[in-house]
Amino acid sequence: MKTYMDFITDITTNSGLLQELELVLPFPNTDALTVWFSYKGYALGDEDAAMLYQHQNALMDSEEPIHY
Amino acid sequence: MCYAPVSQPLTDSAIAPLKLQAYQQINFGKIALTPQQQESLAGLNRQLIPFCQSLPPALQTGAIFAIQQYFTGFQLGNLQQFFNKFYAPSWTLLGWMGSEAISAAELEQAIHLQGMAYFLHMLDDHLADGQIPISHLMLQLRTQAWMRFIQGAEQLVLSESCQESLIYGWINRYFSGMQGAEPVDSLAAYCDRFRQQLSTTLVLPMILADRTGYNADDVQEAYEAFCIAWRLLDxxxxxxxxxxxxxxxxxxxxxxxxxxxxxxxxxxxxxAAAQWQQLSECLEFSGVLPAAIREILAWLAIAQAAAERANLPGYAGELRQLAGPLVELLEMES
Structure with a gap:
């Protein structure tokens, strides 16, 4: 099973994966998020899933602020 | 290197000064990257994820999350375009210095290391000011970035005897600026302090100047003056x-x-505090805001002149493009 790091790597070359994610967002709960990633071959730890769920609205938000 | 006060002294503002908001929204002009620069930028952006993968496996996903949490936000595109947010002259200088004296692979490595220098600069700032809490993950991320930066820079220096002047001298200057021996009590001192603080990002330009024969003093002046203009704009x-x-x-x-x-x-x-309203009126009517624009333009002019002296006309042209919107704003003000 791959990790979130692998997911980040994969979307750089597989834009279809990103589009699939966009279609299923937002997830109703953390479990649904974990199941989707697992179905796609990526295992998320509980903390990672919770972090992603908390920020899921930002994943595709082009207005998401940066803090350099 | 000394501060060069070139802007006009403060004067009474125009009858109807532009609002503070107009100045807060001002930005440098956009630089149209050449295809080669676009490829360099793509390479810069591509290095971040492999860098995180170079950490122990237990830290890799956490490192990605940390970069998202503290820098890029969680928008996935931001993570893939980490260095797009930097003004191009922060790294294009290296490309303009390319010559037969340095291989394409070495030049690419130098540009990647410049990205690492900027990443370290940001990371150090936020770790030191407490915005990023210290953790084993962040300590290792910083250590790994520092090792990659230093080891890569050492590989690009031709002679071990030059490492002190081309790498470690600048690193010492950086830490001198951070530890702040001299008190800052004026804009001149503030800009001089910033020259020290940007020194780690000067390592690669200085190594390339040594390798390619460009005049190091002029390259340094062009780069530092650009960085000061950038700082004042921020x-x-x-x-x-x-x-x-x-x-x-x-x-x-x-x-x-x-x-x-x-x-x-x-x-x-x-x-909403009354004190801020008072200060914003003071800023709008004291002439400070156009004075800041004039100061930024003065530094860009210094950078441009140094780039031209260094025989880097392409870099000078980029610096000229940066100034465009600021000149227009000043014209509106007058």
Whole structure:
């Protein structure tokens, strides 16, 4: 099973994966998020899933602020 | 290297000065990258994820999350375009210095290391000011970035005997600026301090100057003056945030002495506070805002002249493009 790091790597070359994610967002709960990633071959730890769920609205938000 | 005060002294503002908001939204002109520069930028952006993968497996996913949490936000595209947010002259200088004396692979490595220098600069700032909590993950991320930067720079220096002058001397200058031996009490001192603080990002330009024969003093002046202009622009855009946070930015040092207390009175307050309203009126009517623009343009002019002396006309052209919107704003003000 791959990790979130692998997911980040994969979307750089597989834009279809990103589009699939966009279609299923937002997830109703953390479990649904974990199941989707697992179905796609990526295992998320509980903390990672919770972090992603908390920020899921930002994943595709082009207005998401940066803090350099 | 000394501060060169070239802007006009503060004068009474025009009858109807532009609002502070117009200055907070001002930005450098956009530079149209050449296809080769676009490829370099793509390479810069591509290095971040492999860098995180070079950490122990237990830290890799956490590192990605940390970069998202503290820098890029969670928008996935931001993570893939990490270095797009930097003004291009921060790294294009290296490409303009390419010559037969350095291989394409070495030049690419130099540009990647410049990205690492900027990543370290940001990371150090936020770790030191407490915005990023210390953790084993962040310590290792910083250590790994530092090792990659130093080892890569050492590989690009031709002779071990030159490492002191081309790498470690600049690193010492960086830490001298961070530890702050000299008190800052003026814009001149503020800019001189910043020259020290940007020194790690000067390592690669200096190594390339040594390798390619470009005049090191002129390259240094072009790069440093650009960076000071960038810093002052950031200060202008962030003046509200800085005043409320109690940060003494370049805008504070541009205020007349008798008006600086208004800035200090804002520390810890909210934007709705009367003290901020008072300061913003002071900024709008004292002539400080156009003075800041003139200061930024003066530094860009210094950078451009140094780039031309260094026989880097392409870099000088980029610096000229940066100035465009600022010149237009000043024209509106007058």
């Amino acid at each position: 200060d202008l855009r962030d003046c509200q945030e800085d005043a409320l946070a109690g940060e003494l930015s370049g805008i504070y040092y541009l205020l007349p002495l008798e008006q600086r207390q208004a800035w200090l009175d804002c520390q810890g307050l909210e934007p």
